[in-house]
Amino acid sequence: MDTAEFRRRGKEMVDYVADYLENIEKRQVYPDVEPGYLRSLIPEEAPEQPETYEDVVKDIERVVMPGAASPACTELETVMLDWLGKMLNLPEEFLAGTKGKGGGVIQGTASEATLVALLAARCRMVKRILSDDPERPEADIISKLVAYSSDQAHSSVERAGLIGGVRMRKIPSDSKFSVRGEALRKVLEEDKAAGLIPFYFCATLGTTPSCAFDYITEIGPICNTEGIWMHIDAAYAGSAFICPEFRPLLDGVEFADSFNFNPHKWLLVNFDCSTMWVKNRTDIIAAFKMDPLYLKHDHQESGIHTLHTHTHTHTHSICHWQIPLGRRFRSLKIWFVFRMYGLRGLQDHIRKHVALAKEFEALVRVDERFQISAEVVLGLVCFRLKGSNDLNEALLKRINSARRIHLVPCQLSGRFVLRFAVCARTTESRHVQEAWAHITQLATELLRQFPQ
Amino acid sequence: MDTAEFRRRGKEMVDYVADYLENIEKRQVYPDVEPGYLRSLIPEEAPEQPETYEDVVKDIERVVMPGAASPACTELETVMLDWLGKMLNLPEEFLAGTKGKGGGVIQGTASEATLVALLAARCRMVKRILSDDPERPEADIISKLVAYSSDQAHSSVERAGLIGGVRMRKIPSDSKFSVRGEALRKVLEEDKAAGLIPFYFCATLGTTPSCAFDYITEIGPICNTEGIWMHIDAAYAGSAFICPEFRPLLDGVEFADSFNFNPHKWLLVNFDCSTMWVKNRTDIIAAFKMDPLYLKHDHQESGIHTLHTHTHTHTHSICHWQIPLGRRFRSLKIWFVFRMYGLRGLQDHIRKHVALAKEFEALVRVDERFQISAEVVLGLVCFRLKGSNDLNEALLKRINSARRIHLVPCQLSGRFVLRFAVCARTTESRHVQEAWAHITQLATELLRQFPQ
Structure with a gap:
């Protein structure tokens, strides 16, 4: 869903909530469904491919409202x-x-x-x-x-x-x-x-x-x-x-x-x-x-x-x-x-983040001033400057003080390590490239001031 | 806020969220406020009288956004x-x-x-x-x-x-x-x-x-x-x-x-x-x-x-x-x-509910078939038919099966008791009157079938 559709759908949802509140007295106080009613109303598995927002939202009245908050809340969960x-x-x-x-x-x-x-x-x-x-x-x-x-x-x-x-x-x-x-x-x-x-x-x-x-x-x-x-x-x-x-x-x-x-x-x-x-x-x-x-x-x-x-x-x-x-x-x-993403859409999201982390890892590996500190399996890259913990703490401080990106450190086997985590839904290759350019520039300045 | 204003304000908020997401890269990654920054930006006490929605929502950018999620979330809390x-x-x-x-x-x-x-x-x-x-x-x-x-x-x-x-x-x-x-x-x-x-x-x-x-x-x-x-x-x-x-x-x-x-x-x-x-x-x-x-x-x-x-x-x-x-x-x-209600508005809400409970209590007290089972202090009225627990269980069953209102029972000193709770924001005197008319009608039918 792009931002334009989000605006439209969000406003429709505001009207749905307002309509619900205005007409609440017409609804039944207590559901008359039997326990287990919900399972048969929806598929047994998540869809492979995305569904449309219309398909999803129309199921609110068909699937959820007859079971009100309870038992629908338990059963859908x-x-x-x-x-x-x-x-x-x-x-x-x-x-x-x-x-x-x-x-x-x-x-x-x-x-x-x-x-x-x-x-x-x-x-x-x-x-x-x-x-x-x-x-x-x-x-x-x-x-x-x-x-x-x-x-x-x-x-x-x-x-x-x-x-x-x-x-x-x-x-x-x-x-x-x-x-x-x-x-x-x-x-x-x-x-x-x-x-x-x-x-x-x-x-x-x-x-x-x-x-x-x-x-x-x-x-x-x-x-x-x-x-x-x-x-x-x-x-x-x-x-x-x-x-x-x-x-x-x-x-x-x-x-x-x-x-x-x-x-x-x-x-x-x-x-x-x-x-x-x-x-x-x-x-x-x-x-x-x-x-x-x-x-x-x-x-x-x-x-x-x-x-x-x-x-x-x-x-x-x-x-x-x-x-x-x-x-x-x-x-x-x-x-x-x-339903909006489908299993495929969710898999794409995971794979994209892992690929972005691998992209960052590759950038680190070609800069001989740096080292990778742990195997990169998913979206997290642990890395550090070859050198002392103090040096890496100083680099982290400069990175976070500049406030263009934000990194959280850890200790691995007594070493102070920086962690680059790909998290946000909207992260793209250009963000990874910009982040690395920024980090290496700060590292260059740091190493110039404090040669190892 | 009435429903018409809710529709308008809700849609404005959808746009605010969409704008935020579209422009997130222009915002600072990490706040540069000092801990404790927030307290001095807002009054020391809740307002007595309601404020306008404009006043409240414009404070999001002034008060919250400079502190992002953290520390604003802690400090506002x-x-x-x-x-x-x-x-x-x-x-x-x-x-x-x-x-x-x-x-x-x-x-x-x-x-x-x-x-x-x-x-x-x-x-x-x-x-x-x-x-x-x-x-x-x-x-x-x-x-x-x-x-x-x-x-x-x-x-x-x-x-x-x-x-x-x-x-x-x-x-x-x-x-x-x-x-x-x-x-x-x-x-x-x-x-x-x-x-x-x-x-x-x-x-x-x-x-x-x-x-x-x-x-x-x-x-x-x-x-x-x-x-x-x-x-x-x-x-x-x-x-x-x-x-x-x-x-x-x-x-x-x-x-x-x-x-x-x-x-x-x-x-x-x-x-x-x-x-x-x-x-x-x-x-x-x-x-x-x-x-x-x-x-x-x-x-x-x-x-x-x-x-x-x-x-x-x-x-x-x-x-x-x-x-x-x-x-x-x-x-x-x-x-x-x-801020939208002011202290006075919130007090009015409480007082109205207590008055509605007292109104229900008075209705129960004038019907000699019923008794009040505990002092009515706030919005809850505990009451029952004079008679056996079985009789009261049967009444509750008829009330809840009719699905026009819903009551939750309790046991007090071994007695099965019905509980009338005024909860909803929109409850008015007419709801209380209708509920009592409904309850007494079901009680009359029950007592006709099973004379005590």
Whole structure:
């Protein structure tokens, strides 16, 4: 959609909202659809090719309005997560379908997904131990639990451990910043020998500092054997897995209990939209479910129609999958974006960004003053001037002070590294070329003043 | 704003967004404002009287755009929470100002605020005990912690205890469904005698079932003496405290450590917007803070400009006050709503809803087949047919099956009770009258078929 069409469609939508508000009294107070009504009204998969805006928007009245906010909000979300799961070629067990035990839910951020998975894992392990040893105090069990992640994992993983009140250990990554099975196994042996109870491993596919990938094909079988919940955090990289050429990076997901990534990062869906799948819904629900009368509804208890009084939506089942109770109708934006772009359009978007990152990488590689600091797999290029950390900090300071581009640094093996990330929907080759020209000019000035 | 103006202004906003996107390359990549720049650009308090839309929207370029997403997003939020805190006449300690130790933050829902407060309380108590007894295992302390709420409290309070891994006890409420100081004191004595460590009390002002109010003027001093964190959940009722005649319901807030309510419920701000204040920011930050390099910024570390690479905003300080790291710019909707309505307009809205609830209550009271089941303080009327629970369940079923209005029930002292809640912005006297005529007609039919 170009800007001219955006102006036109946006204004039509303003009128739709105004019409809705003006005529709201003509609409039914409570939907009379049966649970599950929505799935049969829309296709089972996302379209390959883009649809027109007319096609999409006319489905609002046909598909959403009969189910009002509830159950439409829950049901569209469940079906959209199935669409996206199929786009990623996730194992069948992660899909809800009509009979599956798994399924997906939208969280606000990857931090929440990491926490929700950790809490579900904690609950599952405590229950498992109590079933063998019902007299053991729960506090004693929790005090022995230990969760793991890569030493490259995002800080939110450690924070999840802090919130969940469990100890957390970082597994040393290898020279490519990835965790291997052997490294995990070594720590597990130590911890089990010390009487601890390993219960959770948060694998990262696409780490924040350098976009490194943990070896989940090695780690997954170990976790399965040991009864450890494996959660996969692919917050940034996950979007790329819709392209067949990047899907091998997700191999091993079949060993995971839960998987999460952020379409709001790289799949053209606005913030916030962090999609999470689990193999067993009951694991999640067990960790969160409360059942007061005012959250019951008529398809659960005989004859009592009871949705929550709040003006926002209560999606009965999914509210037990997350920290908040209330939920926004975030699946609408997935539905619109996937249909307006089609799978092909989304793949094109990913491929273009990766090509732009490779273009930048090639520019860095031909300038012998610079070096590439980590393998460029997707849209992130880690690079630095050959030389001291101070020199690179000084370069970063000049770049960011000039305010023409903005870079965020990281530390890799003790080295201060600059990160060039291709993120924006509208980035083109000329932006990459201009950015590199700008960086090299600042580098030249810096090196003239402080010859190495 | 009427619908005609909404159409016009909405379309102008679509153009503003389109212009922004078309011209984004002319804007600065990174703001050059100093932290704290925003506070001096806007008034210290919300306006008494409504402002025009022009006045509000022109401030986007003057106030927000120079600070881009960050720090504008954090700073506007902090100032808006000060505005709202002043509207509620919160004690000075809860305001951030320029030097305060307290301040406010927007959470998604009251459930999150309850959890965040519980985690902060847990952290504070563990630290306090460890400072006296550094050798005591943390797991032993946590296993002895006990949190409290009313037996009328929302299920999310119990869920916060479940997530935080602490035990939770419900304090029996009195005949008006409120917790009194004595009831709390009795349970505290029992628990302390049993070796437990009381650390958190979640008081409710305006319970979900009946809009009852815990006696925080009695409970607060007990909590303060015992070193228990008192959190106040006023999710629904909080909005009413902007009216001087309802402000006495908040008396005792001076004893609280944290306070929360949902402007998205009753203050005309769209979902989600749950506002939370604390007296000591450091209590919250201690429970959540992690400090990776990629979250540092230049005003914290010399010379390194580093905001997170995500396309959404990282508001450096406030991201340590909540579960997710990323944040939306939710304070904009507060800013717009408060200025478009003015304090007077918002007070009028609250007063109108309370008057409509009183109007409904009066209708119920003159029909001798019915009874009022709880004092009507704000916009909620709890009522029932004199008679059995089965009879009232049958009435509710007929009401909700007719789909002209929708009611959510509750249990009060073992009785099945219907709840009439005035919620919608556009509710008028005629809706209340029509609803009552409808209810009484269905009741008449029911009683004819099943004479009592």
